[in-house]
Amino acid sequence: MRVSRPTSTAALGDRSLFPRLAFDAYLNHAGIGPASVVVEAAVGLVLETYATRGLHALPQWIDDREELRKKLATLVGGRPQDIGFVTNTSHGVGTIAQCYPWRSGDRIVVFSGEFPANVTPWQRAAQVHGLGISFVPLDDFALPGGPDLARLEAELRHGDVRIVAVSAVQFQTGLRMPLRAMADRCHAHGAELFVDGIQAVGVIPLDLPALGVDYLAAGSHKWLMGMEGGGFIYAAPGRAERLRPVTASWLSHVQPGGLAFLFDGAGHLRYDRGFKGDMSFTESGVSNSMGLAALHSSVDLLVALGPEAIFDHVSRFLDGLEAPLVERGFTSARLSDPARRSAILSVLPPPGHDLAAMAKALVARGISVSTPDGYLRFAPHWPNNGATELPLILDAVDAHLKEASA
DSSP states (O other), X not given: OOOOOOOOOOOTTOOTTOTXXXXXXXXXXXXXXXXXXXXXXXXXXXXXXXXXXXXXXXXXXHHHHHHHHHXXXXXXXXXXXXXXXXXXXXXXXXXXXXXXOOOTTOEEEEEETSOGGGTXXXXXXXXXXTOEEEEEEGGGGOOTTOOOOHHHHHHHHTSOEEEEEEESXXXXXXXXXXXXXXXXXXXXXXXXXXXXXXXXXXXXXXXXHHHTOXXXXXXXXXXXXXXXXXXXXXXXXXXXXXXXXXXXXXXXXOOTTSSHHHHSOXXXXXXXXXXXXXXXGGXXXXXXXXXXXXXXXXXXXXXXXXXHHHHHHHHHHHXXXXXXXXXXXXXXXXXXXXXXXXXXXXXXXXXXXXXXXHHHHHHHTTEEOBOGGGOEEEBXXXXXXXXXXXXXXXXXXXXXXXXXXX
């Protein structure tokens, strides 16, 4: 049964789908994306159908979920069977970390400076499964002349590394990692590449097979502009069937004829069915219907706009913001090479200015920003409009610099 979800059209630089957004310039999509009216309507529709139909609403949202699976696969260049739904990025990372077919003596490589969601689950896997774990500094990848993969290569040469876990984009600086080059080195040494994609999917064009990515997880509440509690996990062809369903439950099993034991009378209840061989085995229990419906409505907008057009739009916005900030004494962490840039501009304030005080002042003036790990971070998306918002941002910055220097 197909659900009639609310739909709308979107245009780059047009925030009319966000009429209740309280900020003049919302630059926090790297934290949480605001809910559009179509996302609000989708959540409301799920509530309405369950309020009026209860159990009988479930089949239509299961069907809707399958349509979403196809669209997410298209968004990242995969196949529907490569996609499994999870509650958030951490859930996805933890699923691979615990279900991976580890061998005695295996090692994991992670990166110092990464967001903890892509470190802690691997540390837990190392402890639970008796693995080694090594850290490589992110500084190697932020050099002005290009990324230095020598230390990563040295770790891989030992021959015991099975997984290298990295974020597609670094949360504090916006550094975009060289996934293709990293995947090539991993594969040359018998390792695989896991990617935390939450700071990339939805705003940066991604073709995961072309990049050689083996696994990716992403939550929906940032650049995908859904709600908290929804997300997905990707595994390249041939990877899902190698995973061990350690975290499996009742919906992880192959279900011939659907859930017959619930709906078709006696004689269908069994415990000996095998596990699914694709990534849907991760959907071990009842899913977050509201979160996935919200994600579906948002993904429709992203697909219609196109990741390439979105990223070009955001890049132009950041180009227009970065230069004036540098002129005012800010230090930008954004690299000059477009291939190493993301949708994030992170800066350090001029000498003598307090970062926390500056962020607080900007928020008070209607400019939503954040301060991850010591940086002032600007993270616009497709609704942001440089023509109207950049003057407001710079006026707010100037006002604070003047007040702080008085």
